[in-house]
Amino acid sequence: MPHPLRGAAAITGLGMTPMGRIYRSTSELAAEAVAKAIADAGLKKDDIDGLLINAGITGTTGGGLTLGLQNYLGLRNLRLLNHMNAAGSTAAQMVQYATMAIHAGMATHVVCVFADAPLKEGTSAGAAYGGAARNPQRPRGMAGLYAAAGYFGANTPYALAARRHMALYGTKQDHLGIIAVGQRQWATMNPLAQMREPITLEDYHASRWIIEPLHLLDCCLVSNGAVAVIVSPADRAKEMPQPPVYIHGMGQGHPGDSGRAGSDWETETGAKFAAETAYRMAGVGPADFTQCQIYDCYTYTVLVTLEDYGFCKKGEGGPFVEDGKLGPGGSLPTNTGGGELSAYYMWGMTPLSEAVIQGRGHGGERQAKNDLILVTGNGGSLSYHACLILSPHPA
Amino acid sequence: MTQPQIPVPEPDEASRPFFDGAAEGRLMLMRCADCGTWRLPSRQHCDACLSDRFTWEAASGRGTVRTFGIMHQRYHPAFQVPYNVTIVELEEGPRLPTNLVDVANEDIRVGMPVEVVFERYDDVTLPRFRPAGRL
Numbered sequence: 386m387p388h389p390l391r392g393a394a395a396i397t398g399l400g401m402t403p404m405g406r407i408y409r410s411t412s413e414l415a416a417e418a419v420a421k422a423i424a425d426a427g428l429k430k431d432d433i434d435g436l437l438i439n440a441g442i443t444g445t446t447g448g449g450l451t452l453g454l455q456n457y458l459g460l461r462n463l464r465l466l467n468h469m470n471a472a473g474s475t476a477a478q479m480v481q482y483a484t485m486a487i488h489a490g491m492a493t494h495v496v497c498v499f500a501d502a503p504l505k506e507g508t509s510a511g512a513a514y515g516g517a518a519r520n521p522q523r524p525r526g527m528a529g530l531y532a533a534a535g536y537f538g539a540n541t542p543y544a545l546a547a548r549r550h551m552a553l554y555g556t557k558q559d560h561l562g563i564i565a566v567g568q569r570q571w572a573t574m575n576p577l578a579q580m581r582e583p584i585t586l587e588d589y590h591a592s593r594w595i596i597e598p599l600h601l602l603d604c605c606l607v608s609n610g611a612v613a614v615i616v617s618p619a620d621r622a623k624e625m626p627q628p629p630v631y632i633h634g635m636g637q638g639h640p641g642d643s644g645r646a647g648s649d650w651e652t653e654t655g656a657k658f659a660a661e662t663a664y665r666m667a668g669v670g671p672a673d674f675t676q677c678q679i680y681d682c683y684t685y686t687v688l689v690t691l692e693d694y695g696f697c698k699k700g701e702g703g704p705f706v707e708d709g710k711l712g713p714g715g716s717l718p719t720n721t722g723g724g725e726l727s728a729y730y731m732w733g734m735t736p737l738s739e740a741v742i743q744g745r746g747h748g749g750e751r752q753a754k755n756d757l758i759l760v761t762g763n764g765g766s767l768s769y770h771a772c773l774i775l776s777p778h779p780a
Numbered sequence: 781m782t783q784p785q786i787p788v789p790e791p792d793e794a795s796r797p798f799f800d801g802a803a804e805g806r807l808m809l810m811r812c813a814d815c816g817t818w819r820l821p822s823r824q825h826c827d828a829c830l831s832d833r834f835t836w837e838a839a840s841g842r843g844t845v846r847t848f849g850i851m852h853q854r855y856h857p858a859f860q861v862p863y864n865v866t867i868v869e870l871e872e873g874p875r876l877p878t879n880l881v882d883v884a885n886e887d888i889r890v891g892m893p894v895e896v897v898f899e900r901y902d903d904v905t906l907p908r909f910r911p912a913g914r915l
Contacts, residue, residue: 511853527798527821529789533906534877538866544849545867551892552847596865597850644829646818646873651847739799 388634388666392780394484395629397494398426398615399741404729405579406504407609411443412449412457414611415500419458422613427626428494430458433615435465435492437479441501441732442514444470450500465492472764473680474637474655474771475499476612476733481635481771483616485678493618499734500611509609514539539682540604542766544596546651547685551598553652554700558598560707561684565602565726567680568681572723574713574751579606580727603684605725612734614741619779629695630744633757634667634774636660641768652700655770656693656761666773670694675754676743677717678736680763681724687711690761691719718753733762737773744775786858788901794822797836801907802905806838807896809874818872841896842912843870868894868909882910 397751415438423430434442436458440449444528454469465486469475479497486492524532531537550556566586572578584602592601622629638658640650664670667714672692683689688702696717697705711719722728722739729735742748748755760773791799798821801808806864812826813833813904825832846869850862864885868876880888881897898905 524787524789526789526792527797529787530906531877532787532856533789534865534879535786535851535856535859535863536877537851538853540853541849541851541865545847545865548849549847549890594850594852594862596853597862600848642827646875 387668387780390484390488390548390635391633391666391668392619393488394616395619396480396614396633396741396744396775397622397625397627397629398422398428398613399738400425400579400613401738402610404577404608404610404731407502408504408506409502409609411440411500411502411611411635412450412454414502414609414764415450415454415498415613416458418500418611418613419496419498422496422615425627426494426615426617427500428615430460430676431462433460433496434462434536435483435486435495436460436463436496437465437483437495439470439475439479439499439732440468441499442500442503446503448502450498454498456613465495471639471769471771473682473732474762474764474769476737477635477760477762477771477773478637480614480616480632480773481637484632484635487616487618493621495616496613497616498611498613499731501731502609503607504609513540513607524555540595540599543683543685544599546689546767547598547683549651550685550689554687554703556703558590559586560688560703561598561603562586563706563709564684564687564711565589567715568720569726569727570712571721571751572727572751575722575728578723578728579608580723596651599683602726605682606727606730608730610731612731612735612738628745628777630777631742631779632773632777633776633780634669635664635772636662636666637771639769650767652689654693654763654767656690656763656772659761659770659772660694663772663774669757669774673757674717674759675756676721677719677759678721678740678743678761679719679724680733680736680761681720681726681757682763684726685720686763686767689767690763694759713751721748721751721753732764733771735762736762740775744777746777784858785901787856788904788906791904798822799904801838802898802907805898807841807907808836809839809870809872810834811837815838818874820874820876840871843868843894843909845880845888845892845894846875846892847882847890848888864888866909876907877909880910881908
């Protein structure tokens with residue numbers, strides 16, 4: 386008997402703002418995305434009875450979305466409301482909880498929204514995520530050992546993880562570079578992408594080091610913007626204006642604390658648990674996917690995630706991507722909008738928004754075969770993970 | 781103009797035995813009094829069994845390089861780039877963010893054996909590590 390959640394709900398609305406150096410408040414950005422999503426779904430504001438909110442980095446650094454967004458939007462009929470944060474896994478998680486609530490009869494049309502505006506006029510992208518290095522206070526206690534070692538920013542843990550993978554499995558710098566180059570090729574076909582100039586592997590190697598083994602071109606963009614999606618019951622979705630993108634499976638996995646003795650957080654992520662749950666729910670396996678939208682805060686995240694979803698064996702991610710199969714014309718089209726590396730960085734909404742565009746068949750010249758789409762979200766230092774399995778076909 | 785100092789931590793009540801130990805040349809960790817699991821300070825509960833009974837014990841000071849990166853981005857003026865950021869996996873299990881000293885960046889390897897040395901700053905001493913077995 387199929388899992389009761391398989392195909393129970395669909396994504397029926399998508400709203401996106403321009404991305405990049407858009408200097409507006411997170412509430413304004415969110416409102417624009419939500420208004421566009423509601424119109425896209427052919428709904429009225431009062432039809433919305435669920436709202437799930439994810440604030441992005443400004444939820445921590447200031448100016449981020451709060452529960453107050455409900456009132457900014459004037460939503461009066463909510464039967465479901467929450468402000469959620471499991472870092473980059475949140476977008477997929479919002480869709481998961483929306484699906485469960487819809488299936489349980491708690492809500493009908495649930496808006497899931499992300500907005501962020503860490504870029505300020507006159508400051509660098511790096512400044513938005515630098516953290517402790519700019520803190521004028523003297524750090525207290527053991528947490529201060531990180532700053533005392535010059536361990537700053539999100540770049541550091543991902544460099545440490547990639548280095549260990551290289552040491553254990555012989556993964557090469559070229560393998561990371563091929564991912565960056567392939568995604569940029571996809572971005573050249575995405576009018577929403579911030580970076581649309583093609584790059585070569587030579588450009589990749591020539592880009593400056595951030596922290597070895599990560600070059601600048603291994604690291605995601607930083608973007609201001611917002612994305613909203615609407616989740617609706619599958620039987621309603623059929624009657625709505627956009628081609629429904631059905632939710633066939635979902636899962637989560639959270640290995641947690643990277644400092645813990647015995648943890649292999651660098652090379653084995655929560656994707657393994659998430660894959661087991663989602664594959665069982667959807668009744669599929671890795672060979673069934675026709676495209677992937679993989680969270681790509683760094684090139685390495687793509688490589689390790691593909692391993693943990695069983696597209697190849699552990700440690701073989703480098704040779705797996707080496708033939709360019711993730712890029713345009715390849716056998717496993719991945720991050721077809723350019724991803725967080727080249728298009729826009731909306732945390733887990735980057736892979737999700739591209740999956741909705743692709744699932745609808747609206748990808749234009751970058752449209753890839755869309756029968757089964759894997760969408761992943763990852764956050765912390767490979768600490769949190771969630772996924773969705775989407776398809777234009779009902780279950 | 782004096783060289784800016786790296787941001788050294790200020791000991792708090794919970795971490796004081798660690799920093800006091802470092803000042804005396806010992807690497808002090810917390811150890812669960814029930815299941816014996818070592819942990820980095822300073823958590824009141826064991827992350828293996830959730831017991832809140834613990835002792836402070838001196839670790840061997842020996843470990844291996846779990847992983848490392850070479851930082852080129854200038855986040856803080858006191859750090860001369862490029863420098864290594866290293867995670868040392870201690871013999872006892874816990875992992876410590878630190879820097880290796882007495883070794884060139886290009887000679888660092890994952891898995892290399894290291895041993896603790898202590899570096900004194902104004903009012904705080906911090907553990908760093910160097911390749912093991914060198915005189």
